[in-house]
Amino acid sequence: xxxxxxxxxxxxxxxxxxxxxxxxxxxxxxxxxxxxxxxxxxxxxxxxxxxxxxxxxxxxxxxxxxxxxxxxxxxxxxxxxxxxxxxxxxxxxxxxxxxxxxxxxxxxxxxxxxxxxxxxxxxxxxxxxxxxxxxxxxxxxxxxxxxxxxxxxxxxxxxxxxxxxxxxxxxxxxxxxxxxxxxxxxxxxxxxxxxxxxxxxxxxxxxxxxxxxxxxxxxxxxxxx
Amino acid sequence: xxxxxxxxxxxxxxxxxxxxxxxxxxxxxxxxxxxxxxxxxxxxxxxxxxxxxxxxxxxxxxxxxxxxxxxxxxxxxxxxxxxxxxxxxxxxxxxxxxxxxxxxxxxxxxxxxxxxxxxxxxxxxxxxxxxxxxxxxxxxxxxxxxxxxxxxxxxxxxxxxxxxxxxxxxxxxxxxxxxxxxxxxxxxxxxxxxxxxxxxxxxxxxxxxxxxxxxxxxxxxxxxxxxxxxxxxxxxxxxxxxxxxxxxxxxxxxxxxxxxxxxxxxxxxxxxxxxxxxxxxxxxxxxxxxxxxxxxxxxxxxxxxxxxxxxxxxxxxxxxxxxxxxxx
Numbered sequence: 124x125x126x127x128x129x130x131x132x133x134x135x136x137x138x139x140x141x142x143x144x145x146x147x148x149x150x151x152x153x154x155x156x157x158x159x160x161x162x163x164x165x166x167x168x169x170x171x172x173x174x175x176x177x178x179x180x181x182x183x184x185x186x187x188x189x190x191x192x193x194x195x196x197x198x199x200x201x202x203x204x205x206x207x208x209x210x211x212x213x214x215x216x217x218x219x220x221x222x223x224x225x226x227x228x229x230x231x232x233x234x235x236x237x238x239x240x241x242x243x244x245x246x247x248x249x250x251x252x253x254x255x256x257x258x259x260x261x262x263x264x265x266x267x268x269x270x271x272x273x274x275x276x277x278x279x280x281x282x283x284x285x286x287x288x289x290x291x292x293x294x295x296x297x298x299x300x301x302x303x304x305x306x307x308x309x310x311x312x313x314x315x316x317x318x319x320x321x322x323x324x325x326x327x328x329x330x331x332x333x334x335x336x337x338x339x340x341x342x343x344x345x346x347x348x
Numbered sequence: 349x350x351x352x353x354x355x356x357x358x359x360x361x362x363x364x365x366x367x368x369x370x371x372x373x374x375x376x377x378x379x380x381x382x383x384x385x386x387x388x389x390x391x392x393x394x395x396x397x398x399x400x401x402x403x404x405x406x407x408x409x410x411x412x413x414x415x416x417x418x419x420x421x422x423x424x425x426x427x428x429x430x431x432x433x434x435x436x437x438x439x440x441x442x443x444x445x446x447x448x449x450x451x452x453x454x455x456x457x458x459x460x461x462x463x464x465x466x467x468x469x470x471x472x473x474x475x476x477x478x479x480x481x482x483x484x485x486x487x488x489x490x491x492x493x494x495x496x497x498x499x500x501x502x503x504x505x506x507x508x509x510x511x512x513x514x515x516x517x518x519x520x521x522x523x524x525x526x527x528x529x530x531x532x533x534x535x536x537x538x539x540x541x542x543x544x545x546x547x548x549x550x551x552x553x554x555x556x557x558x559x560x561x562x563x564x565x566x567x568x569x570x571x572x573x574x575x576x577x578x579x580x581x582x583x584x585x586x587x588x589x590x591x592x593x594x595x596x597x598x599x600x601x602x603x604x605x606x607x608x609x610x611x612x613x614x615x616x617x618x619x620x621x622x623x624x625x626x627x628x629x630x631x632x633x634x635x636x637x638x639x640x641x642x643x644x645x646x647x648x649x650x651x652x653x654x655x656x657x658x659x660x661x662x663x664x665x666x667x668x669x670x671x672x673x674x675x676x
Contacts (some may be wrong), residue, residue: 277438280444281485282532284464285520285547286594291596294467297435306525319531321539324442324486324501 124153124244125217126251127160127237135213138234139183145172147236149189149332150216157251159214168215168236169311178181192347193220195275203252205233235336241273253311259336265317267308274301280322290339358495359514359543361458362430363402366648367543367572372641373648374669375432375545375574376400376660378424380415385444389415389423395657397429399664401672402459404650405546407434409553411471418452425456432516433457442490442501449494453511461516461545464488484517485539490511491515492540515540519573520547521558522597530561536602538569541583545650550598552639559645568645575640578652579629579659582622583607603631630659634666641667 140144147169155161169185169262176183186209190198193216206212211232214221225233241253256273262280263270268284270276276294283302286293286317327333354360357368366373376396381388396403403424405417413442444609449460464484467478482490482501492502494510518534521529528609533544555575562568570590580586583606590598609628612622637649649667653659664670 160395198409239604277464278480279464279483281483281535282528283523284484284595285523285526286466287523290524291594294469300524302528302565303525306528315531319440319483321535322660323488323489324482329482 124156125219125239125325126157126240126243126253127154127217127239129159129164129215129237130235132168135168135234136172136179137237139176139211139213140181142232143181144209145187145211145213146182146186146188146206146209146233147172147186147213147215148193148220150193150214150220151189151191152194154187154215154220154237157245157252160217160220161189165189168213169190175308193217194223196223196227199224203228214308257330257335258325258327260326262322265322266305267312267314269301269304270307270344271301271305274299274304280325282318354512357514359458359512361402361514361645362675363432363459364542365512366401369673369675371452371459371572371648371673371675372669373572374400374664374672375402375648375650376657377404377406377650377652378420378657379406379409379654380417380420382412382414384415386423389420389486390427392428392657393424393427395659397676398653398672399661399670401648402432404432404434404652406654407436407463407465407660408439408471409434409466409654411438411466411468411473411476413472416446418455418457421452422455425434430459431457432459432461434461434463436463436489437480437482437487438465438478438666439477445487446490446500449491449511449513453513458512458514459516460491460513461518462491462541464516465650485536488515488517488536488541489538496540499676503670514542516543516545518546519544520595521549522528522547522551523595526554526558529558530565530567533562533571534565534567537567541571543572543574543647545574546580547595548576548589548652549636549640550586550596550602551635552570552599554597555640556643559643563645568647570617572647573625573645574648574650575643575646576650576652577636577640578654579656579663580606580625581629581656582625583610602632618652626659630662630666632665633659637663637669 126336134341149160149165152335154297165187173185181278192198214224214237221235242255243251243253246252253273258272285316287300292298292300309318357364378392405420407417417433421433424431461482466477491513493499494570495512498506498510519533586603586606589596609624613620613624640646651660
């Protein structure tokens, strides 16, 4: 899932300074699951902002709505009429959600209430970890299902750097060394020989380096009228 | 092609000649200043001249901005010393690296050490973006491709042949997973490394075990391995490296020996303690060099005495490695 975190309240308050009627829009998908921008968080943030802006003298009217998916036209189109009543939209969707709203409603000010962090999973209650960087050319078959692009601080493709010690990354004692994990996994699979092959420089064109990415599936496209 | 001028050598550097002739090589290290002051380089160079076969120039070492390794290397060439420029994958992509390698060669540099690079979070610009377009092993491949195939990484031919470097890579016998380390070295050899310089050794039994595995793989016959040593400056320095530096192991014995050196000197006598530590550090390092020389597969030593270049000559002399060979 896409994992996000709410921005500090002070920063959100500052963004909303010039607006008097704001609709807080949550998203029912990833950010609901990671407890950052679902219906519940929308409610809590809206009340907090109501109180905070009241204390500041001018109250901001905050309404709340949570759509099932902020990143698809069909779920946000029904908001169109309702939006007419607001000066601004505070999106608690991920960066994709914010942009989907902004793109669909170009006349409206759409503001981000979250910082979108990464694609990952909750490894335990209250802890989320990054797993994928969407490089666009998956190599997980070579590395035992552990991604060195997302999980090695230096994106190394041929083994650990000199800073790997006691299974930890040199950057932080909280971060496992991805190559230690890869070594252990491939060892338990009896496939260490795969790690002995030299991996040549990666073709980053499939990643962000190739420019903004787009997928076209002709088999799925609707015929032109 | 340009290999005519290298007389059968890959790059014809002094380091390559010394190693090829079977001499026990000695390399040193010089940290460029955090300024544009060329005089710093010249002063340090004078301390190293004649004591080592070639000198590493660190590349934004510990992710702190310093004079570039290539520029500092050119200053060394002008002083009549031989540089080994370090090149990390942290700060440059493959375009910038290849451009810099062409420039380095044009300016008379013949050795390059290909490194991953410390993470920028350790340095003075922790908010910087890092690159890691290629890893250190892939950089070795690229430098070899430039030299042996005369081709850029993209496959395009270099008119008149590519730049010729004696190619180095690093090995850390003290990093984990330990079992992977000899194989990672094997991969660097397969990628095209001509010489290896290791991390600082303060745990000789572990280094010995590493070298045994390296020799069992036959790697010492394909690559020249220079063991990394460095004199300790104080008990505190030993403890710091033991406890704080990722990827280092310092046996307690070294801390104890350094502590013992100042046991009878009162804490107030700072000068006395510093001098006693320096003497002990140099003595200890000479002992290490002698022990390491006996380990099969070791082709030389790499002395890292950053900000203590004065220690290098007494070390090399004390280890019986002077004068340095002159090879035509």
